Amino acid sequence: MPLFLLPLFPLLGFALLMLFPRAFPGKAGGWLASGAVLASFVVAALRFLGQTETPSHEVLWTWLPNMALNANLAVGFWFDQLSALMTLIITGVGFLIHLYSISYMGHDPRFTRFFAFLNFFVAMMLILVLADSYPLMFVGWEGVGMASYLLIGFWFQGRNSEASDQDLRDASDREGVANSNAARKAFIMNRIGDLGFMLGMFLLYRLYGTLSIPELAERVEGARVAQTGIELACLFLLVGAVGKSGQLPLTTWLPDAMAGPTPVSALIHAATMVTAGVYLVARSHFLYDLAPNASMWVAWVGGLTALYGALSALNQHDIKKILAYSTVSQLGYMFLAVGLHAYSAGVFHLLTHAFFKALLFLSAGAVIHALHEEQDVRAMGGMRRFMPFTHVVALMGVLAIAGIPIWSGFFSKDAILAAAYEANPLLYVIGLGVALLTAFYMGRWYFLVWRGDYRGHAEHPHEADTLMKVPLGILAALATLGGLLNIPGFLGGAHAFDTYLGRAVPVHGHEIAVSTEILLTVLAVAAGLGGLAWAYAEHKRRALFEGPLGQTSTRALYLDDLYNGVVSVPSRALAASLDTVDRGVDGTIGGVASTASAPGGLFAWWQSGFVRAYAVSMLLGTALIIGYWAIKTIGMGGGA
Structure with missing residues (x-):
């Protein structure tokens, strides 16, 4: 086809x-x-x-x-x-x-x-x-x-x-x-x-005289020159990728x-x-392979964004906003991988993330639907009793994003952490810390929504209907089993996904000992389990992660406030000032503008578009000129 x-x-x-x-x-x-x-x-x-x-x-x-x-x-x-x-x-x-x-x-x-x-x-x-x-x-x-x-x-x-109710219309x-x-x-x-x-x-x-991707790949491979130009081009492309994927600093x-x-x-x-x-970065791998500095920028942007998103998700109260900041963080993981030239690991996490994040959002939508548009997790709790099917599939999504074996996130996230460990110890520490935070905020999301006592006000919450259950069930199966597409060698697998994708993009081969790889896996799983245990402890203490750190997380590290103060407020003030000038201050400036435009208004009525009006104008003009010359001639004659 x-x-x-x-x-x-x-x-x-x-x-x-x-x-x-x-x-x-x-x-x-x-x-x-x-x-x-x-x-x-x-x-x-x-x-x-x-x-x-x-x-x-x-x-x-x-x-x-x-x-x-x-x-x-x-x-x-x-x-x-x-x-x-x-x-x-x-x-x-x-x-x-x-x-x-x-x-x-x-x-x-x-x-x-x-x-x-x-x-x-x-x-x-x-x-x-x-x-x-x-x-x-x-x-x-x-x-x-x-x-x-x-x-x-x-x-x-x-x-x-x-709505008939005025308060509802105002809201x-x-x-x-x-x-x-x-x-x-x-x-x-x-x-x-x-x-x-x-x-x-x-x-x-x-640099290369073409923008066709296959042709460009051939010319770059053949020339391998203009290193500085490639670095700059890759940085420009990174700006585009940052904007579209919500990475720092364009994440808000x-x-x-x-x-x-x-x-x-x-x-x-x-x-x-x-x-x-x-x-975009994976498709442009033939450029980034020749641009180590730009690639490192990609990796650091991803690592820092992953940390920013995780910290921001810790104490959100909107059921969807927790997942939204989680997306920011998980995309950071993908950028970290492709920046380290581990393209297959990054794309594999893109695949598993599509499964478990779609599942989590649609599960959240089912809850919102059941609670008549309520989105505050503090007004939920105990939803597993009302929505047993959605509870089970949502739990599958939580375990997948937390990186718990055998769910899909375990395989894709471990591959990224292994690449980070090999490339840069600090990036690895950031990635492992993000794994801990991810398991915590998703555990918090789970316990606040599904466990404990119901704290909401909506009457008779109901389970999703069949048309909503079918996609949820399919996504839950994919989120659970999708990781089996790329079982690593030390677990007896054959890296099937890497082998397939390696025909289109380079595959990063780990040059670390099997014992080290096993240790990294144990640490990643411990981070996931530790984060879930931390969330459970917070839930049992009925703590909602308040305090200075909680407030900072709720405000998303004040990044939006910073942009609002530095960009939005001055821009609006400037616009208001120009609007004041345009409208006039107490009528003064507006009056000046009206006076200046008055002469044009005197003649505007004459521009009617009728030929007879223009003919009359020509006759009057001719008469005025003849009269002027007649008066001037008579005056000159009188002077003689």
Whole structure:
């Protein structure tokens, strides 16, 4: 099957739902959108099963032909082991999220439009990962940015804007403003990253005369020159990756992205947009392999972001915001891996994270749905009695992200820690510390939501329905067993995932003794178990991690406050000052402006557009000139 079918199906779904919304009453739009993504998954699976070691390159048409820069760009798709894996993740997990959303969004008045936006999101992400050139990748890059803006701000009017109760409408208005601000924040901060991406592309073209990824890889491999230029280009690309994946210092938009409906959080935080930065670095491995300084920047950005996200998640109270900061931290792990050239380890964690983080977000959505939109974990507790199925699958997700054997996070996280240990002891210590903190905050999330006594106010919480349970069950199985795809050699495995992905990206081989690798595994498991035990102890003492450290965590280490004070407040003050000048101070400046514009107003009425008016103007003008010369002539004659 041709590759263009992968993005075409969801694009057609988007077009039909946007152009003919009334043709899909009830939940028909949701089923159409889900079917479109399922069709793309079938295409991805068939291409994966029929894949050879040689990448497939399919060119659709020439794009921007005969440019002045003499660089003919084509719309083409590149299908190797890396893009095959990404298409399976995007369409597979994306389909499950679509299916879940049919029930979750069933009562929303803009149901059909929501699914149109979801389809558009998936289509743009598929273009991003299949693109055979950086400019085409940038098209998908901007497309997912636009889709995220539409989905994060989907409830821009709030969820109760049509309620009869005035208090509910007021609260809905405030929620709508917050959602709109979150969407704008994501859009604006991503533009900063996009500037870096564009500068990287411009520099690469200047160095090598092409932006086709296969051609660029050949020219870089053949030349192996312009080391400084490659370093700078890789740093520019890193800025783009940092913006899209919410890494430091452009991380503050990502936690706010949970303002959208919960399926949007699952789609953005797990399987699509935020992984684009990791994909960009992995796809550009042939550049980063020649840029050790830029690669180390990637690793340190990832390590510090992993620590920042974990510390920020420790004492959040919103059930989704805990998971959002967890995403920031886990993406940091992926950047740490690809920065150390352990591309396979980073991409494998991307895969397992898609499973367990989508599972955790959708489990949180089921709880929110059952509690009539309650999101504060302090108003939950004991939910396992009301939602036994969701409790079990959520626990699978917690064990996976905590890195407990045999769950998937154990295998992917250990591979990253092993690479960090070999490369830089300090990065390893940071990574191990983050593993401890991850197990703690996810244990806290689990105990506050599912254990203890029910502390909420919603009456009769209910279990998720079948349409929500099916995706949860599949994701729980993947989160539990997905790690078996890459069992390490010291545990009797054959590194199957590394072997497969190694045909597209370099695989980092550990040069450490088996005994050392076993010790590192024991330490990682001890960190996970220790974090869960710590969370249990805090729960038994009924402590919610308060105090100075707790407050600092709740405020996300005050990074947002810093940006607000340094950037937002001065910008708003400047805008208010300019607005004052524009409107006028006590009418004075405004009066000056009115006076200055008055002469123009005197003649504006004459510009009517009628030919007769212009003819009269010409006659009057001619008469005035003749009169002037007549008076002047008479005056000169009188003087004689």
